[in-house]
């Protein structure tokens with residue numbers, strides 16, 4: 001684990017957002033909302049928490065992006081840590097690309113699993129966490145899920161299994177941006193008391209301000225919260241965080257921007273970069 005440095009992590013999260021928006025601006029479409037809400041959690045994981053090396057797939061910490069449609073944020077961080085060449089993001093979602101609209105582990109060896117069909121990341125994470133226990137390995141497994149995704153029953157089978165097997169090497173992050181593909185999560189599929197639900201399934205639960213790298217770092221660095229229990233961080237986030245005119249609106253789950261809107265979004269990021277001294 002690297003020492004916490006707020007400025008560096010905020011800049012990494014910003015660079016992820018810029019990669020997300022510029023990839024969409026170049027390619028004309030993409031899942032923007034969930035990538036931008038999860039950017040801070042992904043920045044903290046890759047910038048400060050996880051031990052990883054794309055060359056050593058066996059012993060490093062595992063990360064499963066269960067909500068695979070948020071993958072522009074994952075591609076965005078990979079470009080920042082040097083796991084991929086940023087220029088290749090220009091091929092995003094084109095025929096034959098290594099960067100499709102949902103991540104494909106057969107094309108990118110630094111990925112643990114292909115995801116996109118919601119509800120499978122936590123079961124897969126249980127497998128890694130149990131394997132680590134059985135094999136005496138010290139790596140952790142991190143799984144990032146969405147709040148709409150919590151409607152998938154397979155997650156709750158996995159939640160029960162993880163608690164039963166005392167998988168305290170498993171850390172889930174729930175990106176609770178309160179929106180899913182077609183509206184408020186609370187209006188599409190209640191109940192949304194995720195803290196209460198995971199607690200009742202035997203998990204150790206913390207809620208944090210999910211677009212605050214400091215709060216995310218403190219929670220992730222403290223995991224496991226209780227010995228013998230899997231941990232979950234319920235990250236209270238804003239969908240499309242960072243682009244003011246897209247924030248907190250279900251219709252920007254996926255975005256096909258006009259040239260003007262794309263330029264407006266890029267200009268907003270440029271003004272933040274200028275203010276923070278992050279212009280490249």
Ligand SMILES: Cc1ncc(C[n+]2csc(CCOP(=O)(O)OP(=O)(O)O)c2C)c(N)n1
Pocket residue numbers: 033034035067069070116117118119145146147148149150177179180181182185239253
């Ligand atoms: C099994 C399955 N059903 C439906 C979908 C279609 N789908 C893609 S994203 C999404 C909404 C997910 O909402 P949430 O988990 O809150 O993620 P966010 O949109 O906030 O990033 C849905 C229903 C899917 N990918 N997989």
Ligand SMILES: [Mg+2]
Pocket residue numbers: 146147148175176177178179180185
């Ligand atoms: Mg959501």
